[in-house]
Amino acid sequence: MPIIMSDALTPLRLGLTGLGGYAGYVCDRVLAESENDAPAAHLLAVCEPEPDRFPRRVAELLARGVAVVRDFDELLNLKLDGVWLPLPIDLHLPFTERALGAGKGVICEKPAAGCVDDVDQMIAARDRARLPVAIGFQDVFQPAVTTLKRRLVAGEFGKPRSAQVVGCWPRSERYFTRNTWAGRIRRDGRWVMDSPASNALAHFLHLTLFLLGPTRAASARATEVSAELYRANAIENYDTCSMRFLAGDDDVPICVAYTHACAASIEPVVEIETERAQIRYVSGRHVEVRVGTNVEVLRLSPNPHHLMLRSFRGALHHATSNNGDGEALVASTLEMARAHIVAVNAASEAAPVIDVAPDCIQVVPSADQSNIQAIRDVVPVMKSLMARRCLLHDSRLASWSHPAGRMTINGYSHFAGPASSSGAAPPAATNPASIAATAAAAH
Numbered sequence: 001m002p003i004i005m006s007d008a009l010t011p012l013r014l015g016l017t018g019l020g021g022y023a024g025y026v027c028d029r030v031l032a033e034s035e036n037d038a039p040a041a042h043l044l045a046v047c048e049p050e051p052d053r054f055p056r057r058v059a060e061l062l063a064r065g066v067a068v069v070r071d072f073d074e075l076l077n078l079k080l081d082g083v084w085l086p087l088p089i090d091l092h093l094p095f096t097e098r099a100l101g102a103g104k105g106v107i108c109e110k111p112a113a114g115c116v117d118d119v120d121q122m123i124a125a126r127d128r129a130r131l132p133v134a135i136g137f138q139d140v141f142q143p144a145v146t147t148l149k150r151r152l153v154a155g156e157f158g159k160p161r162s163a164q165v166v167g168c169w170p171r172s173e174r175y176f177t178r179n180t181w182a183g184r185i186r187r188d189g190r191w192v193m194d195s196p197a198s199n200a201l202a203h204f205l206h207l208t209l210f211l212l213g214p215t216r217a218a219s220a221r222a223t224e225v226s227a228e229l230y231r232a233n234a235i236e237n238y239d240t241c242s243m244r245f246l247a248g249d250d251d252v253p254i255c256v257a258y259t260h261a262c263a264a265s266i267e268p269v270v271e272i273e274t275e276r277a278q279i280r281y282v283s284g285r286h287v288e289v290r291v292g293t294n295v296e297v298l299r300l301s302p303n304p305h306h307l308m309l310r311s312f313r314g315a316l317h318h319a320t321s322n323n324g325d326g327e328a329l330v331a332s333t334l335e336m337a338r339a340h341i342v343a344v345n346a347a348s349e350a351a352p353v354i355d356v357a358p359d360c361i362q363v364v365p366s367a368d369q370s371n372i373q374a375i376r377d378v379v380p381v382m383k384s385l386m387a388r389r390c391l392l393h394d395s396r397l398a399s400w401s402h403p404a405g406r407m408t409i410n411g412y413s414h415f416a417g418p419a420s421s422s423g424a425a426p427p428a429a430t431n432p433a434s435i436a437a438t439a440a441a442a443h
């Protein structure tokens, strides 16, 4: 049975899985939350299967009165309102199901899962438990983003016409070997589908689909994808991609260009053109809304996690006190995350991962004492796709590019697996059944 919280302003009793990787950062954020005048949550317990790897952190937590346990069931047996799960992608579904089954609300890290099938199971588990599940797309909690979404939905800027997304974040060989799932397609029989589009740079495609969605709480659904997927690193999945989606009832084109195989970084940018406005979201900084000669700047908050915790607390209070639909109040829903997973799953079904020729790659030392496999000139090329609004191969800017694979994605609810990495682009398919058949034959 869910624990009934006494009122909407009582700080949440929160548990956390893990102390390594992003979980360490989340731990800092929740501990910092306790220092606020009106904290939304207190960290009460952490579950880490290998606590000996983090002796200083464990000592600090114990000194603060935070319980440290090894096993998730031990964590779930404690008096907690909710748990935050910054876990490997393939563990998102099973841990979310277990937490909901134990009466805990869940903040699950992005992406929601490796495949749409898992997301649908998470939605079913949430609905059975009548408890909220928030997905850790923290940008969605930014007041600038919610304001922009409200104004877009109200029609203030006219209909969206197109969107462009670009992001180049260098990732070293150490990044891809830091655990047993980075860059992987599957682990232990479950889809991981780790890629820049599904993981590190997922926020920006997710945000774009959210902003183009028809209502305040809904994301736009992709109806068609054309994708080029490339690999410079020794990984199973891709580290570089160029994708074009059609999304929503008006088939708004969205072009996405992402790479981790780069020596230099460019902060992710989302540009949306509507009938009356040009909107430019610059990650970590601001949103610019240009209408004619007027430019409005909406600053992004430096602490979206505080806003996320406040929103989650409100949803949990609503769910437990009214026995109502907690999900209605969660700002980053499983349904929104599903729209993102459908898009990236479909891209992987539509296009094989193609190896970038070794003579187009340079090895650059990275700050973490490792190396980056960087595709030559990839950053200016990816940047210029934003202005050209086209796929990489169509731009003729990259000798290593191949024509895109394409498929329609209406009614998509099953990930049939990635297209085979044969090195050759697949033929275009116009219906899910035919592409699923092509993909299945190739596995």
Ligand SMILES: NC(=O)c1ccc[n+]([C@@H]2O[C@H](COP(=O)([O-])OP(=O)(O)OC[C@H]3O[C@@H](n4cnc5c(N)ncnc54)[C@H](O)[C@@H]3O)[C@@H](O)[C@H]2O)c1
Pocket: 017, 018, 019, 020, 021, 022, 023, 047, 048, 049, 072, 085, 086, 087, 088, 089, 109, 110, 111, 136, 137, 138, 178, 179, 180, 199, 200
């Ligand atoms: N929202 C963001 O901006 C953001 C940023 C980075 C990562 N993430 C997400 O966080 C998640 C984790 O990513 P990562 O790169 O830190 O992964 P990682 O594999 O490097 O670290 C995962 C950690 O989870 C813990 N863990 C693993 N198995 C566990 C178990 N059975 N029980 C309890 N704890 C366990 C361990 O402490 C491990 O170090 C991913 O979903 C990733 O996409 C989100």
